[in-house]
Amino acid sequence: MxxxxxxxxxxxxxxxxxxxxxxxxxxxxxxxxxxxxxxxxxxxxxxxxxxxxxxxxxxxxxxxxxxQNLDGLSETEAAQRRAIDEYAVTVSELSVKQIDTLKRVVREVRGAFGD
Missing domain, CATH: 1.10.260.40 (lambda repressor-like DNA-binding domains)
Structure with missing residues (x-):
């Protein structure tokens, strides 16, 4: 336990x-x-x-x-989980309008990586 x-x-x-x-x-x-x-x-x-x-x-x-457990995750998976945690914290403190803006920024960044 x-x-x-x-x-x-x-x-x-x-x-x-x-x-x-x-x-x-x-x-x-x-x-x-x-x-x-x-x-x-x-x-x-x-x-x-x-x-x-x-x-x-x-x-x-x-x-x-x-x-949520980070044990057993690869270095990349653990880094992704920490990024998700930080993103969730950031989003929890924003208004709907700010969230929509952040989503657009994330889409733009993702597009810059060629996805």
Whole structure:
């Protein structure tokens, strides 16, 4: 069971950093102690579903995002997954108009690569 706890804690850390949050900021947003957040990220705490919900809500993500695993992926696949994570964070903070603009930019960039 610790393996799953470690993987979820690592995903919390990755997503928190992508969002540019410190452990203290995530603690404040989630109503948890910053030392507790650190322990969760290190896989040291056997957290409850309620705690996980507080963290997911504070990070503004879907719970499924915590269960994605980068273990066993090639270097390219892991880089793609990290890029998708960053893209998802960026999109979550944009308006519909900004998302449409970003989609057009992505299509243009993709076209520049010859796809």
């Amino acid at each position: 610790t393996d799953l706890r470690n993987r979820i804690g690592n995903r919390v850390r990755i997503i928190r950093k992508i969002k540019g949050l410190t452990q203290q900021q995530l603690a404040e947003l989630s109503g948890l102690d910053d030392a507790y957040i650190g322990a969760v990220e290190r896989g040291e705490r056997n957290f409850s579903i309620d705690t996980l919900e507080k963290i997911v809500t504070a990070l503004k993500i879907q719970p499924t995002e915590l269960f």
